[in-house]
Amino acid sequence: MTSRLVVLVSGTGTNLQALVDACADPAYGAHVVAVGADRDGIEGLARADRAGIATFVKQVKDFTTREHWDRAMADSVAGFEPDLIVLAGFMKLVSDDFLARFEHRVVNTHPALSPSFPGMNGPADALAYGVKVTGATLFVVDGGVDTGPIVAQVAVPVLDDDRVETLHERIKTAERTMLVETLGRMAREGWELDGRRVRIG
Numbered sequence: 001m002t003s004r005l006v007v008l009v010s011g012t013g014t015n016l017q018a019l020v021d022a023c024a025d026p027a028y029g030a031h032v033v034a035v036g037a038d039r040d041g042i043e044g045l046a047r048a049d050r051a052g053i054a055t056f057v058k059q060v061k062d063f064t065t066r067e068h069w070d071r072a073m074a075d076s077v078a079g080f081e082p083d084l085i086v087l088a089g090f091m092k093l094v095s096d097d098f099l100a101r102f103e104h105r106v107v108n109t110h111p112a113l114s115p116s117f118p119g120m121n122g123p124a125d126a127l128a129y130g131v132k133v134t135g136a137t138l139f140v141v142d143g144g145v146d147t148g149p150i151v152a153q154v155a156v157p158v159l160d161d162d163r164v165e166t167l168h169e170r171i172k173t174a175e176r177t178m179l180v181e182t183l184g185r186m187a188r189e190g191w192e193l194d195g196r197r198v199r200i201g
């Protein structure tokens with residue numbers, strides 16, 4: 001039995017693509033059963049369509065409250081009976097109710113080395129601060145903003161002539177590899193949480 005992944009995206013979906021490509025090998029141990037988004041017309045959804053993966057879109061503006069949107073999103077996710085929910089460039093916070101339905105099974109990838117530079121602008125914030133090393137973090141989502149227990153991290157150098165775009169692209173190259181390697185291990189070996197410490201296998 002391979003692990004069932006539901007991936008949530010808001011944009012380009014290169015992390016999603018890396019996962020889909022990895023899942024083509026049965027030995028990887030996981031497969032993407034659905035891709036959800038909070039907006040329409042994005043490349044992430046097109047990638048899912050091309051791969052023949054089911055998609056769903058829930059836009060906040062189509063619901064009377066944010067709570068209704070959140071519940072609809074959780075209902076859609078639950079319908080695919082995922083073992084793991086992967087936020088891959090998903091630019092919305094999900095609620096505590098959402099997280100309670102999928103306890104310790106929602107992971108997010110963030111383009112910075114947590115606990116530094118949480119939020120929407122990890123690469124820009126790292127560049128503005130002047131750090132020489134940044135990277136990406138895969139973590140188990142909790143109620144905070146990019147504060148959950150860390151599953152894996154990868155470091156990336158900041159170069160003198162970097163702009164936000166060049167830095168983010170370098171981060172994303174390392175991030176995709178980290179995401180694919182770590183999710184594969186989680187799927188094949190299982191994982192456990194001990195306080196803030198995550199152990200795979």
Ligand code: GAR
Binds near residue numbers: 044120
């Ligand atoms: C990734 O770098 C991901 O870490 C970041 O958005 C990018 C999505 O790229 N997520 C966040 O900043 C969330 N706070 P992709 O759409 O090409 O996978």
